[in-house]
Amino acid sequence: xxxxxxxxxxxxxxxxxxxxxxxxxxxxxxxxxxxxxxxxxxxxxxxxxxxxxxxxxxxxxxxxxxxxxxxxxxxxxxxxxxxxxxxxxxxxxxxxxxxxxxxxxxxxxxxxxxxxxxxxxxxxxxxxxxxxxxxxxxxxxxxxxxxxxxxxxxxxxxxxxxxxxxxxxxxxxxxxxxxxxxxxxxxxxxxxxxxxxxxxxxxxxxxxxxxxxxxxxxxxxxxxxxxxxxxxxxxxxxxxxxxxxxxxxxxxxxxxxxxxxxxxxxxxxxxxxxxxxxxxxxxxxxxxxxxxxxxxxxxxxxxxxxxxxxxxxxxxxxxxxxxxxxxxxxxxxxxxxxxxxxxxxxxxxxxxxxxxxxxxxxxxxxxxxxxxxxxxxxxxxxxxxxxxxxxxxxxxxxxxxxxx
Amino acid sequence: xxxxxxxxxxxxxxxxxxxxxxxxxxxxxxxxxxxxxxxxxxxxxxxxxxxxxxxxxxxxxxxxxxxxxxxxxxxxxxxxxxxxxxxxxxxxxxxxxxxxxxxxxxxxxxxxxxxxxxxxxxxxxxxxxxxxxxxxxxxxxxxxxxxxxxxxxxxxxxxxxxxxxxxxxxxxxxxxxxxxxxxxxxxxxxxxxxxxxxxxxxxxxxxxxxxxxxxxxxxxxxxxxxxxxxxxxxxxxxxxxxxxxxxxxxxxxxxxxxxxxxxxxxxxxxxxxxxxxxxxxxxxxxxxxxxxxxxxxxxxxxxxxxxxxxxxxxxxxxxxxxxxxxxxxxxxxxxxxxxxxxxxxxxxxxxxxxxxxxxxxxxxxxxxxxxxxxxxxxxxxxxxxxxxxxxxxxxxxxxxxxxx
Numbered sequence: 001x002x003x004x005x006x007x008x009x010x011x012x013x014x015x016x017x018x019x020x021x022x023x024x025x026x027x028x029x030x031x032x033x034x035x036x037x038x039x040x041x042x043x044x045x046x047x048x049x050x051x052x053x054x055x056x057x058x059x060x061x062x063x064x065x066x067x068x069x070x071x072x073x074x075x076x077x078x079x080x081x082x083x084x085x086x087x088x089x090x091x092x093x094x095x096x097x098x099x100x101x102x103x104x105x106x107x108x109x110x111x112x113x114x115x116x117x118x119x120x121x122x123x124x125x126x127x128x129x130x131x132x133x134x135x136x137x138x139x140x141x142x143x144x145x146x147x148x149x150x151x152x153x154x155x156x157x158x159x160x161x162x163x164x165x166x167x168x169x170x171x172x173x174x175x176x177x178x179x180x181x182x183x184x185x186x187x188x189x190x191x192x193x194x195x196x197x198x199x200x201x202x203x204x205x206x207x208x209x210x211x212x213x214x215x216x217x218x219x220x221x222x223x224x225x226x227x228x229x230x231x232x233x234x235x236x237x238x239x240x241x242x243x244x245x246x247x248x249x250x251x252x253x254x255x256x257x258x259x260x261x262x263x264x265x266x267x268x269x270x271x272x273x274x275x276x277x278x279x280x281x282x283x284x285x286x287x288x289x290x291x292x293x294x295x296x297x298x299x300x301x302x303x304x305x306x307x308x309x310x311x312x313x314x315x316x317x318x319x320x321x322x323x324x325x326x327x328x329x330x331x332x333x334x335x336x337x338x339x340x341x342x343x344x345x346x347x348x349x350x351x352x353x354x355x356x357x358x359x360x361x362x363x364x365x366x367x368x369x370x371x372x373x374x375x376x377x378x379x380x381x382x383x384x385x386x387x388x389x390x391x392x393x394x395x396x397x398x399x400x401x402x403x404x
Numbered sequence: 405x406x407x408x409x410x411x412x413x414x415x416x417x418x419x420x421x422x423x424x425x426x427x428x429x430x431x432x433x434x435x436x437x438x439x440x441x442x443x444x445x446x447x448x449x450x451x452x453x454x455x456x457x458x459x460x461x462x463x464x465x466x467x468x469x470x471x472x473x474x475x476x477x478x479x480x481x482x483x484x485x486x487x488x489x490x491x492x493x494x495x496x497x498x499x500x501x502x503x504x505x506x507x508x509x510x511x512x513x514x515x516x517x518x519x520x521x522x523x524x525x526x527x528x529x530x531x532x533x534x535x536x537x538x539x540x541x542x543x544x545x546x547x548x549x550x551x552x553x554x555x556x557x558x559x560x561x562x563x564x565x566x567x568x569x570x571x572x573x574x575x576x577x578x579x580x581x582x583x584x585x586x587x588x589x590x591x592x593x594x595x596x597x598x599x600x601x602x603x604x605x606x607x608x609x610x611x612x613x614x615x616x617x618x619x620x621x622x623x624x625x626x627x628x629x630x631x632x633x634x635x636x637x638x639x640x641x642x643x644x645x646x647x648x649x650x651x652x653x654x655x656x657x658x659x660x661x662x663x664x665x666x667x668x669x670x671x672x673x674x675x676x677x678x679x680x681x682x683x684x685x686x687x688x689x690x691x692x693x694x695x696x697x698x699x700x701x702x703x704x705x706x707x708x709x710x711x712x713x714x715x716x717x718x719x720x721x722x723x724x725x726x727x728x729x730x731x732x733x734x735x736x737x738x739x740x741x742x743x744x745x746x747x748x749x750x751x752x753x754x755x756x757x758x759x760x761x762x763x764x765x766x767x768x769x770x771x772x773x774x775x776x777x778x779x780x781x782x783x784x785x786x787x788x789x790x791x792x793x794x795x796x797x798x799x800x801x802x803x804x805x806x807x808x
Contacts, residue, residue: 116524125513190581190590
């Protein structure tokens, strides 16, 4: 298939582009390098040193004989998007090209507005471009499990049958997103559903859980292909941060009680899910929703797993509870359905001791690059403006904000 | 109370500002005259000739001795909004300052993007300004009944108790909006709900039905205070259009079968609902939703009511069915709750023969200003781009698009 990967220089996008290319698809990456720019803005860098995209693509071609096309630009620029789609003529578009960090969107008003305008306008542009140029092309859009929040009922995949006062309808599952970023994904979901209805577009909205892991088969071919490993408080995810903390003797920083439970998946499953969605497109006019994760964990469960793995490797690993910088339930019911991708053939890679060891080993390998001043949360949901000035490294033992 | 009316030069905003001023509140209007600009863009004008805002305000002060403050600017400009709130220090903000026409948002990509960015950013700015300057100020935000769409179950006021697999929760009512404009209001609702949760703001989201009527007690004081009467295909509402059509012998143009059922209310109830919301503010952290309408009608019921009223006045009034330019159910279940404003004391003005007569009389009075080329829909939901070129007047009998 001809598949365009929007945001193909980012963490999920890069792994996806290589996987699809290796599987014989004709792939184009569309990216404006915004993700690299945000690293500069925040004064952070991925633990793994990543190469410029042009170099990555050259190495990929040398190693595999497969070339990936590249279109550099911003999809909020409609002329650019239009000419890209016209030139590449994709059968499927995988859309990762959004600002994807909740804390980034909560820094202040400008970051909130940027996140929502960037994400909503990019997706609106894409919907119009598909309507105009490629109404049969299948949109595979990355949403997030965070759209649902943590309701006290089971979470269904996108839609729920509601019986009410003796009548019944299948309606979009109610959304309770927990940041201006998560809200932007909810806005996208509503816009996409509407465009499918009025224009007969095909879409799959993938409400993805938290992704962990760095190494996919393709990335492992060569050091030059290595993927991101973000552990900072803004773009880092919790498991990465815990691994980086463990290998330098920093306590694992759990926000609040740590009962926050979310869906998780291995990046090797992300790339397979994307291919499964592409190979089994939605029908004309259909806006399908899949919950894309394989297991649920609470933050404390992950902290304890890293603690065990770390101790086995000889590290002293302690768990610290910080006041939760987010406004969220610290203990709650959580049971989200995720059978549709399994039905399409996904065979999950569950979080195992060996996977945790491999994550720890990456952290050990690049230990000298770890900047412990990036661990502590500086973006507080309760404040409208977070200065987010660079702190000097704080030793775990002097953590002022320690909780019971 | 000190009440800021954002969008106070528009149809609902103007009536509200005068009503609140007459009731003794200290009122400021914030407006950037966008509504007047859109008239120029579309080549249309309100049937009633409205005066410049500065003149309206001068006449109001001369007649009543009450002055209304004026801040001219755009709330998507945060510096302007910030300095305005700082200067006026409102206890309540009534927020009408959005692009409010579904067909306008469906003209093409630029209008869709403009509508969503304008509405979402304006509201985000307002939320941040309230958090920063006036966290106790009560936000009274105009939403729309169109956020709900037409589900096959009863529509509740904002939230619904869902029982599912043996568990229960109160969740936001699922939204199925029918245009990029209606979507923008859904985006706003989610953003407001979140801001109340994280910052403890107070908000009332008024999901308003279709408003009819031009004359409120205050507007009636003087011809210079007259309110808008929009009858064109973009900003006009259905009852106004039918009245304008009836008095010049044009058939009443019903879209499709005319079974589309919506909530309606008299503008005299709009202004009272707004005051009731202001006088009974939401609690800190509460995002309250009221469905603001008093009666449900189908489009055919309204057409028949205007036909009857028109014939009584000696006009020949025929009803024509055009293909529906919108993508919507032409026949459907509709039962929306609307008791919360009644509980606060609203005494509805129901649509009566005398009110219809008064609408017809306005149409007769300004009959010479009716431009029949503005009646026919030129914005088709199924197209991504609608040229919307000015047509010459089309006689009812030669309507090409006539349906059974």
